[in-house]
Amino acid sequence: xxxxxxxxxxxxxxxxxxxxxxxxxxxxxxxxxxxxxxxxxxxxxxxxxxxxxxxxxxxxxxxxxxxxxxxxxxxxxxxxxxxxxxxxxxxxxxxxxxxxxxxxxxxxxxxxxxxxxxxxxxxxxxxxxxxxxxxxxxxxxxxxxxxxxxxxxxxxxxxxxxxxxxxxxxxxxxxxxxxxxxxxxxxxxxxxxxxxxxxxxxxxxxxxxxxxxxxxxxxxxxxxxxxxxxxxxxxxxxxxxxxxxxxxxxxxxxxxxxxxxxxxxxxxxxxxxxxxxxxxxxxxxxxxxxxxxxxxxxxxxxxxxxxxxxxxxxxxxxxxxxxxxxxxxxxxxxxxxxxxxxxxxxxxxxxxxxxxxxxxxxxxxxxxxxxxxxxxxxxxxxxxxxxxxxxxxxxxxxxxxxxxxxxxxxxxxxxxxxxxxxxx
Numbered sequence: 001x002x003x004x005x006x007x008x009x010x011x012x013x014x015x016x017x018x019x020x021x022x023x024x025x026x027x028x029x030x031x032x033x034x035x036x037x038x039x040x041x042x043x044x045x046x047x048x049x050x051x052x053x054x055x056x057x058x059x060x061x062x063x064x065x066x067x068x069x070x071x072x073x074x075x076x077x078x079x080x081x082x083x084x085x086x087x088x089x090x091x092x093x094x095x096x097x098x099x100x101x102x103x104x105x106x107x108x109x110x111x112x113x114x115x116x117x118x119x120x121x122x123x124x125x126x127x128x129x130x131x132x133x134x135x136x137x138x139x140x141x142x143x144x145x146x147x148x149x150x151x152x153x154x155x156x157x158x159x160x161x162x163x164x165x166x167x168x169x170x171x172x173x174x175x176x177x178x179x180x181x182x183x184x185x186x187x188x189x190x191x192x193x194x195x196x197x198x199x200x201x202x203x204x205x206x207x208x209x210x211x212x213x214x215x216x217x218x219x220x221x222x223x224x225x226x227x228x229x230x231x232x233x234x235x236x237x238x239x240x241x242x243x244x245x246x247x248x249x250x251x252x253x254x255x256x257x258x259x260x261x262x263x264x265x266x267x268x269x270x271x272x273x274x275x276x277x278x279x280x281x282x283x284x285x286x287x288x289x290x291x292x293x294x295x296x297x298x299x300x301x302x303x304x305x306x307x308x309x310x311x312x313x314x315x316x317x318x319x320x321x322x323x324x325x326x327x328x329x330x331x332x333x334x335x336x337x338x339x340x341x342x343x344x345x346x347x348x349x350x351x352x353x354x355x356x357x358x359x360x361x362x363x364x365x366x367x368x369x370x371x372x373x374x375x376x377x378x379x380x381x382x383x384x385x386x387x388x389x390x391x392x393x394x395x396x397x398x399x400x401x402x403x404x405x406x407x408x409x410x411x412x413x414x415x416x417x418x419x420x421x422x423x424x
Contacts, residue, residue: 009035022057038405051235051398055088055390056226063307068092076314081219082106082189085161085386088224089393103189109162110183112170112190113143120174128170129378130256134168138249146243153396156244157389164270164385165189169196170377175374189216193382198317198370210325211369214318215379216337219360221311222380224387225304230261234388236404244392252381261380264363265373267299271332279331281338289348300343300358301353308355315361316340322368329360336364 002017008331013035016028026049033039036043042048047314065072067089079093086102088093094102123132140163142316144156165181173180173196181196191207195197195217199205225231238247255261274284290298302309324332340356343349366376395401 006032006036006285008038010038015052018052020052021054022059022304023058024144028327033407039409041409045232050227050232051395053227053391053394053402054091055387055394056220056224058226058304061306062305063305063310065225065310067381070383072221072310076217076220076311079220080188081216081223081383084220084223089157089391098208104230105112106162106183106189107192109159110166110185117180120170120180120415123174125177127170127175129175129375130252130381132171132174133167133257133378133381134249134252136171137164137252138246141188141243141245143145144245146245153393155242157393160244160248160389164382165193168198168375168382169193171378172197172372172375183406188212190219207326212324214322214365217314218379220363221315221358221362222313224384224390229257230384231388233389234392237394239394239401239404244389247392248385248388251384255309255381255384256377261377261384263298263359264380265376267336267360267363268367268373268376270298271335274335275331279335280306281335283340285339285342285346297339297354299363300356302357305357306353308353309327309357309374311358312356312361315358315365316356319361319365319368322365326368328368330367332396333364336360 002019003014004017006013006015009246015030015032018026018028020026029040040048055068058064067075067084068091070087070093070257075087079087080102083094083099085106086099116136116139120132137160140160142350144159145152147153147155170180179201181199181201183192183196187195187207191212194207194212195205227235230251234247234251237250238244242250258266274281277283284295284297287293287295288300340360343354343356349355362380363373366379367373371379
């Protein structure tokens with residue numbers, strides 16, 4: 001087995017090297033502090049592997065994303081979201097019978113307890129849907145027992161996936177003051193969600209096949225993304241043996257931040273700002289190039305992908321299809337298309353690989369679908385649910401898991417002694 005050597009204060013220390021299935025190399029520093037008395041300093045953990053995982057593989061330099069070994073392009077173009085959920089959670093694509101059984105379970109566990117409607121009624125009229133969703137998911141732990149019994153855990157994973165879309169739709173209905181629409185067992189997962197989101201009592205709602213397909217695709221593209229902020233949060237909270245519902249609730253809160261799941265909402269807010277300033281998109285693309293400007297171009301480039309975000313390529317195609325099918329003439333969408341055109345042709349953006357990312361296109365699609373900006377992150381959470389569940393399950397089943405306890409480099413005052421008030 002290969003090893004790495006560290007020299008500290010003229011002393012040499014040796015540490016094992018581990019290699020992943022895609023030849024990723026990691027230096028095992030679990031004994032670093034015991035051997036040397038030192039720790040690593042890595043703000044944001046960008047160079048730290050907190051776990052070994054078999055769920056998702058990303059190569060940011062090459063623009064590669066795979067779920068359980070399957071390229072995202074193949075999954076997005078061929079699978080349903082339900083099939084993707086099964087793949088992420090159980091590790092393999094389901095056969096016809098397994099998929100039918102899984103779909104049946106997700107369909108017949110969609111109802112939430114009637115008492116939970118009282119929780120929704122208690123929130124302020126302007127409560128953000130993400131705040132409601134996080135607390136409602138956590139509150140599921142008061143209705144369903146948690147145990148180490150695999151059968152109970154499996155049922156709770158099904159319950160969470162099934163009820164998440166009901167909770168998300170109810171959160172939206174609460175925010176606009178409309179009656180809740182109950183789930184229907186005759187619709188697909190995404191079709192049922194659209195129905196609960198947009199239908200109103202006593203009025204027929206026709207589900208658009210284009211929108212249903214677009215939502216299915218967006219949920220798949222967001223289903224997992226390796227050790228991001230929210231997924232790492234789920235694993236960290238779960239490392240304390242916190243319940244599935246509590247761990248996922250924490251993940252939802254982490255996703256809420258504008259630097260994570262709120263990025264597509266910031267894209268729309270940026271477009272609204274440009275429109276309010278007369279729609280001069282050239283001005284803002286020039287500001288994005290100006291190092292002295294405080295303007296930040298949202299939805300372009302990605303921290304992980306140093307190439308084109310593979311999800312964005314897929315998302316761009318469905319964006320064009322949705323806009324074409326709906327025949328929408330929206331000033332914000334026109335500005336977005338003009339920004340995209342410049343970014344894909346201007347040498348400044350091309351050389352720096354500041355391509356439109358999945359947040360840019362998903363925000364445009366959601367707006368075209370009629371989904372308000374404060375619901376964007378909720379849909380992101382709905383899509384990420386199977387990934388969170390898969391990581392929580394993997395973490396709980398890994399014998400190497402310890403309660404997460406990062407270290408720190410203390411920079412405060414050295415030891416000092418208390419002085420009575422009168423002497424200060």
